[in-house]
Amino acid sequence: MMKYMKTKxxxxxxxxxxxxxxxxxxxxxxxxxxxxxxxxISGDTVRFTxxxxxxxxxxxxxxxxxxxxxxxxxxxxxxxxxxVPTLYAKSSSGGSANGSTVxxxxxxxxxxxxxxxxxxxxxxxxxxxxxxxxxxxxxMGKFDYxxxxxYFYFEMKSKVADGNIFxxxxxxxxxxxxxxxxxxFTGGGYDELLEGQLLLNQSTAAIPLVVxxxxxxxxxxxxxxxxxxxxxxxxxxxxxxxxLKFEGxxxxxxxxxxxxxxxxxxxxxxxxxxSATLGSLPDPNTDSYLLNLPN
Numbered sequence: 001m002m003k004y005m006k007t008k009x010x011x012x013x014x015x016x017x018x019x020x021x022x023x024x025x026x027x028x029x030x031x032x033x034x035x036x037x038x039x040x041i042s043g044d045t046v047r048f049t050x051x052x053x054x055x056x057x058x059x060x061x062x063x064x065x066x067x068x069x070x071x072x073x074x075x076x077x078x079x080x081x082x083x084v085p086t087l088y089a090k091s092s093s094g095g096s097a098n099g100s101t102v103x104x105x106x107x108x109x110x111x112x113x114x115x116x117x118x119x120x121x122x123x124x125x126x127x128x129x130x131x132x133x134x135x136x137x138x139x140m141g142k143f144d145y146x147x148x149x150x151y152f153y154f155e156m157k158s159k160v161a162d163g164n165i166f167x168x169x170x171x172x173x174x175x176x177x178x179x180x181x182x183x184x185f186t187g188g189g190y191d192e193l194l195e196g197q198l199l200l201n202q203s204t205a206a207i208p209l210v211v212x213x214x215x216x217x218x219x220x221x222x223x224x225x226x227x228x229x230x231x232x233x234x235x236x237x238x239x240x241x242x243x244l245k246f247e248g249x250x251x252x253x254x255x256x257x258x259x260x261x262x263x264x265x266x267x268x269x270x271x272x273x274x275s276a277t278l279g280s281l282p283d284p285n286t287d288s289y290l291l292n293l294p295n
Contacts, residue, residue, distance in 0.1 A: 030094030037087055039101070043108040043146070044077045048085070055089035055097075080107045080295070106295055109146040111247070113235030118245055121153045129282060129289055136279030137269060139243065143291050149249040150257070150291070156269065156279060158244045160199045160237060163272035165207055168194035171264035171288065172257045181218045184280070185266030187287030190214060192255060193223050197272065199234065199246065206272075211255065228254050257293075264288040 033055035040047040050058060050071050060068045062075050063083035077083060086100040110120050127143040139155040158164055171179055171188030179189030196202075196209030211231060212223035231254035235247040252258045266288035269278040282289050 030096075031091045032095040033089040033091050033097045035087055035089055035097050035099030037099075037101075039085075039103060041103065041105070044079065044105050045074065046077065046085075046103060046105075047074045048072060048087075050087070052087070052089050054091045054095075056092050057090045059088040061086045061088070077105045080105050106147045107145065107293075109144045109149070109151055111144055111151045111249075113151075113233055113247060113249060116236055118153065118236050118238060118247060121247065127291060131279075131281055132283055134283040135281055136277070138267075138279040138281040141267070141281045141289070143265075143289070145252075145291070145293055147295075148252055150252060150255075150263075151247065151249045153245075153247045154267075154281070155243055155245050157242055158269070158278070159239060159242075160244065163197050163200055163205070164278060165196065165270040165272060165274070166194070166198040166209070167268040167270070169266045169268075169288065170194065170255065170257075172255065172260055174260070174262040174264055174290070179214045179218065180221060180223075182221075183285055184268065185264075185282070185288035186285070187290070188264035189218060190264075190266075190288075194232075194250075198232075198248070199237065231255060260293055261295075262290060262292045264290050 031054050034053040036051040036053070038049045038051060048060065058069060058071055060070070060073055062068070063085045064077055066075065068075065082102060082104050084100050084102050086098055088096065088098045090096045110123050112120055121142055124142055124144055129141045131138045131140060137157040139157065142153040144151040169182070169185055169190040170192040172191045174188065176187070176189040179191035181189055191214050193212040193214070194209055195212065196207045197205040198209055202208045209232060211226045211228045213226055214222065215224050216222040231251045233249050237244070237246040257263055267281045270276070271278060
């Protein structure tokens with residue numbers, strides 16, 4: 001097993017909370033708490049920090065059927081969507097108040113590239129492509145995504161030491177009216193091309209992976225190299241007999257697909273000396289793979 005990886009990072013989104021108050025004072029005249037809290041979102045996990053004043057007991061309704069009486073809880077939401085958490089608080093003298101806010105949980109992925117295993121891909125049953133004999137050395141591919149990354153997994157008849165050259169054709173806007181039109185993969189116009197020896201050490205590879213941007217007429221195979229770094233990560237690599245299995249990701253912001261709602265992609269594998277095409281995913285001369293990216 002081999003692993004080449006760049007640093008994986010998580011982005012904590014700290015949000016100011018606009019509270020929608022529905023405060024009420026107890027009949028016995030107790031002090032009414034002032035409701036205030038902040039939230040920090042990382043994937044589907046939300047950390048609540050209670051900033052309320054004149055309150056000593058709390059009850060959180062997370063808006064998904066779960067609740068907590070902790071003062072500063074952390075909650076994992078079941079998936080993407082809009083949720084309205086509410087904090088109910090009481091003062092020592094009996095006054096009560098509550099406040100709510102709206103949070104949006106974006107699509108997350110179960111894929112980890114630093115866990116030394118490929119088993120997390122077993123949980124995915126969508127965005128799976130099984131090659132036919134026409135696909136050459138490709139056996140299958142899987143894809144997933146979150147707000148920051150496009151994840152990929154491939155099985156193919158190969159070895160890392162072969163130094164295969166990979167060409168990723170990306171239709172970044174899912175539109176055939178922009179980008180290269182090619183019979184290699186129909187169904188899209190390919191705005192970017194990623195080409196190089198994906199699985200080799202990039203500092204010593206004869207052909208390191210480079211991003212190219214299409215220019216000129218759509219019928220012209222004309223691309224300009226972009227000076228991008230840290231735009232991809234390779235995770236776990238497993239050699240299972242003559243079958244090579246590996247995972248990786250592309251940075252959505254570096255490839256200008258942060259706001260894309262769908263992309264198309266096609267991958268071609270070529271021998272390290274350019275002497276022969278080894279495989280294609282999807283199968284050659286068919287539509288490229290459509291990966292929908294709803295938020």
